[in-house]
Amino acid sequence: MTPVVRVTGLSATAGEAVLVDGVSFEVVAGEVTALVGASGSGKTTSALALLGEHADGVQLGGYVEVDGQLVVASNGVTAAAQSIRGRVVAYMPQHPGSALNPARRIGTTLQELAKLHDGDAREAVRAAQVPGDRSTLKRFPYQFSGGQRQRVALAQTLTCRPKVLVLDEPSTGLDSITRLQLVHELRDLAATGLGILLLSHDLDLVRALASRVVVLDAGQVIATDVLPPAPDLKVTGTSAAGQPLLTAMNLSASLRPRGRDVVLHEADLAVRAGACLGVVGRSGSGKTTLARCLAGLHERYTGTILLDDEPLPVLRKRTRDQHRRVQYVWQEVRGSFDERRPVDQQVARTAQRLRGLAPDKAHAEAVATLARLGVAAITAARPPSRLSGGELQRAALARAVLANPDVLICDEITTALDDHGTALVLDLLTELKDRGTALIWIGHDLRLVAAVADRVLVLDAGRVVEQGPPATITTEPHHELTRRLVAATRIGNPQSPPAETPPVLTTDSRSEPRR
Amino acid sequence: MRSYAAQRAGLAIVQLAVLSVLVFVLTSLLPGDAADLRFTETLTPSQVAALRAELGLDQPPVERFVHWLGNVLTGDLGTSLISGGPVVDIVRHSIGATLVLTLATLAIVVPLAVALGIVMGTRENGRVDRAITSITLALSAIPDFVIAVVLVAVFSLKLGWLPATWIGGNLLSSPALLILPIAVLFGRTVCLLSRQVRAGTVAALNAEYVTQARRLGIPRRQLLLRHVLPNAAVPGVQELARTGDTLLGGVLVVEAIFAIPGFATALVDGVETRDIPTVQGLTLVLAVAALLINLGADLVCNRLVPRTALLR
Amino acid sequence: MWRVSEALGRRGFLGMAGVAGLAAITGCGADGGAAAQPRQGGRLRAVYAGGGAKEVLDPHVQSLFVDIARHKAIYEKLVELGPDLKPVPRLASKWEHDGTATTWRFSLRDATFHDGAKLVAEDVLYSIARIVDPAVPERVAQSSLATLDLKRSKAIGPSTVELVLNQPNAEFPALLAGIGTQIVRNGFKDPTKPVGTGAFRYVSFEAGRSMVASRYDGYWDEPARIEELHILSADSEARANAVQGGQAEYANDMTATFARTAEAGKTVRIVAAKASTMQAFVMKVDRPPFDNPDVRLAFKLVADRQRLVDVVLAGRGEVGNDLFGKGYQYYPADLPARERDVDQAKSLLKKAGLAGKEVEIFTADASAGFVEAATLFAEQVAEAGVRLKVTTGSPQTYAKDLLTKGAIGNHRSGAMPIPQYVTDRLLSHSPFNVTHWRRPAFDTAFAAARAVTSEEERSAKYGVLQRTVRDEGGILAWGLPDYLIAVSSKVQGVQAVPPNTLDQGRFDKVWLA
């Protein structure tokens, strides 16, 4: 088959700096090509070159040929670039929901694009699974939920009837069930003859979809068609029995005062020292609220929380020791760091405030812990805006670990990490567990949770629907949700292909980016 | 949306009520009263006392306020203590000139500011952007009265091209009367507005939805007019509503210098002559206008970009 | 027994004064040729200091220059004042009294109102009754006409009216020339529909902005030359801009600075009535430190009048001699000028124990030059070792505040007959006695002088009283400003006479060249 896109020796330079260096790949109709690499590896720069697009001050070189037309030639972007945008190559950004103009009815834009590219809005709307009735088309983006917005954005790109669809990190922020659904949908799209270019660091997704893989690092191709094997997550097994360290009984939490908007219903849990409790559930199932109740940050709850059989009050009433003993690691890491102070100093404060360490000793410990997690000292000495999401996620973990906590609550702390980063994090956590720290691990990826936890608790719509040892949960799921979570773990696992029929979406589950 | 409107209306009523009390208290605190103001060298103290009784100024303030409020609720703004005529007449006579002045100014400023804002926004930090920014900034940095004094001296007194006052003039027969006053009010308003439109344009141009629209091949012109403009206009419209108060200050200076018998002059005259019913009436009209303008701005913004006004 | 008033024989003088006044203005310009050929028609726009909503159409309630100018165009009085502030006949062609100056007979002119009705004695009686009506407090001439006995006053015939006073007053005709004494139609009720006998008939009025009037062809005197008269209101700067920019042909009460600017150009001419008003500091004689006559004298001695005139009046005026009314009837012209004597002032102040002390001067931006004069005077007083602290009050209430607040303040007076000035400001019960000059002996002496029917004798008695006020009173009249009017160069026939006199603002006399 002839490729629709042929990229040869693509380079992107900004003054002295080389962003992309000699990247070559092809996209073939009906197939998925994946560009894999950590953020900053040059994926997006390379993909945008298909549209002839580049950041200010960036010079493109090499050759990009799309549908027989030269978009980038040795002397830069050609005049043909404008004509292929949308019509030939359509791009889906990382957060498609924010790609909708808040000032325009969705139908208006669809019609506009259809007229421009001789497309068919109706067909596109159907393909994207958006209701195509008049009243829906008259709605504004804010009148759709997060998941629907994503579909509307897809409908927009499909209206252009492109030959190539570029998807930038489509699985970001999706829970595993939705991600599974995405896999099915993308396969269906590819089956219609569309060439798909997938940009992702989510290797499971890539394994599940891509027939061609290009691995990028620091702007260069380091491997083609070879993916690092799926990491062998060692199952840590059961740990020592004993008295529960942290217990929650009959825990209900609400978002608004006086018990309005209840998001957590009468949950019970217990975790022993040196054990790990996994909490799984889809986005919006109440996982984070549960974690925040335990951390003392969420104050609108009823029920009892005990630490060592002593009642554990809300955060502002905790003693210094209670403060130290229970720590929480944020899901939203970037927002949890002060923009104006270097990261290492912020991490070190924990040891200073909670363990009374001298500033220099605290700093040394912070740097050591960060280094263990793969964040170099010079990187950590920068303000948070200069760190990548993965680096910050590890810094947030270090910040909590520096308290020497007895209970560590980890809320989706590996979402921005690649396999290597995940391994480092798990390594540290295992060591903590061995030292007797109780872990509460929150995630939507049952595979990872099952690998880490001794006991798994499944949350659905604020209720604990099932709990038990990971082996039991994964092999004999009782609840429908658990079954679907189990099914979703098989993404990218060639040994056990996912179920043939995609599960039906019950809730819109994509977490929108903050702000 | 409906509960939002009800909330807005409720707040507006409370605002008007508090405002009325406040204005009454403020003006009542002023030393002297309207009877003192009517004092002339030939009026005997007993005549002044009789006048005070006639104007009802010997009544306790609370009683006067209740009386005034009762009248307002029946649609009567009361009687001026100075002219003895109805306050409605004062409002009617003074509002025209100010309205013509501000509307004419806005009619010139708004399209210009939108155009400049978009030009600046699309060329963010370019030479054109910087040039326009510098010029409008400089214009807005000159106090109204300085501009007015200099313009009058040059164009009216030295060159004799334009009329320097509205005295003895008639707007219909000589629209040139508007030129200098508008020129004075023009600078700051254009600066404030165009900067907001610029910021809105820049924000919209950097927004993902515009980037996406561009990536889907929508041509530049269409992009600017249909995708950028509605979003870019929102901060401008909001600024326009906020500008009212500053504009009124400028209007007062302009009215004073060009002898325009307008609203701001009437208001300050009312304060100076302790004509409490007139001040009350004018403020009420002004407050209602301000509230309507804000509501209008919200509605326009909500029409342009649904939910922006509500989210604010 | 009836004695013809002295005023009757003065027609000739009046004419002379008019010619002299005319010469004073046209004398310097070369446009005498144009002045000789009065032209008919045109529109004259005259701008006065406005009073906003305070402006009224009721001729008996007026108090502002702009009101006076308006009413002068539409209405007339029985008597007016000549350039020396002496009564001259207007609607009354002549008058005589019974020898005791108690009962007065006025013969009316053959004049017609704008509605065609002839002026008769009943109109006069109705007008006077309307003015003194106690139910309406704001009629300005109420107090000055308070001695009138309405019940005994009557019409002698259709064109003769007899007015009777409670007490003799040889100045009665002058009282009828005061402000707010216009003659209205018998039964006149609605001030918004003005009907008078004046040279212009009312067209429209908007308070604080403008009045329009058109020529009245049935005017008893020589009809106006201009077709249409606009009387507009505006503050000083707008008046200046308007007359310079061609939006007005006549601007009243201009500043000296404007006169200086205008004289540098060609479009505007300044008509100056020399030294016709008064600027003074007034000291309250019953309040410390000015209850001590030495302090009052010291302040009078320390004032550098020439410098005040040069700076505050920008040289447009004369030095004052602590008396009101220079150049007016009854003014004691033989008085020596007060010279500055800082040393004597110093020793007087020392003697009074005031050296090094602080005195507060109460002023406000109520009239051009008030604050400026106070500030400058403070510097001069400092030379004599007393600190004068300038306190600024509210301009709108200043006229009233001055009566009660502070020990020394600013005072400006327009033109009026000297006896009226005394009545209004220097008697124990005067409504505007800002110096608190309350001396029963002075009151009786003045009442007695006023009853004297011989002008010469009366003049001598007034002279004595005025000397007392000058030497012992609280008026420090430092300057006599020129009264400045700006006219566009095509306006002719504007006379340089003091304000409040017959020929001031006579728009029936002007024409557009």
Next chain:
Amino acid sequence: MSPRERVASGRRLRMPRGVSVGVSVGLVAVPLVVAVLGPLLPYDARPGLPYSPEGVLGTDGLGRDVLGLLLVGGRSALGMAIGAVVLAYLIGGLIGLTAASTRHRWLDEGMMRPLDVLLPLPSLLVISVVAVGWRASAIAITVAVAMVNVPTVARLVRAAALDAASGPVVEALRMQRESWFTIQLGYVGRSVLGPVAADLGTRITLAVFLVASVNFLGLGLSPTAPDWAVSVSRNREGLLLQPWSVLAPALLLVSFTLGFNLLADRLVHRSRRLVESAR
């Protein structure tokens, strides 16, 4: 340095320079120095006649030396405006910070709602009432201009503080058991500084305008005060006789407001860039 950072820094090099900071600072500094140091200079002004060309810049309508007036007239012209803004920030800032940091909704509402009600009150009315009531009192006018600004300042500070306080940073700091003061002053306070600095520039120029307009209209200071705005107002009829008596004080005022406008413009740019880079 990752490639992404390189792009970012490459972009930073192309940031606007506009009018150089030096010029802006100079524009502000000249009137400020004149205002602060002017009254201390032993300048002996000899009184002359009105609007005469004597002296360096001639005389004004009262025969006073214009240069001498300029030296002493800046304190009120700039001092009142700056004082008003400082006062507005002291009061409005306190209200805004308290309202943002309180956990009691009633306290927040109780402080902010009355200010909402005050917003449509025309500032012109407030200031003219105060100016008429307490004539020629610099303090009264300063307070009035401050009061007019309090509602907007309080809202701005509250919004900025809420924005900072509602994020996970504060929770993270609490998790580390940082003290209330460290959190409020060290983090929330500092986060508010950016928007405040940007607002300060425009607000000071607006205050200068307001104070100057009040004085120009003759509602404010005594007409013989040496204040720059009063000088412009009082001498404007002598503009053609002795232009410097009007132009010199006007130029100083314009220089100050222009400089401040330019600085404020840069600050807005900077804080926006800060926010953008933080994303």
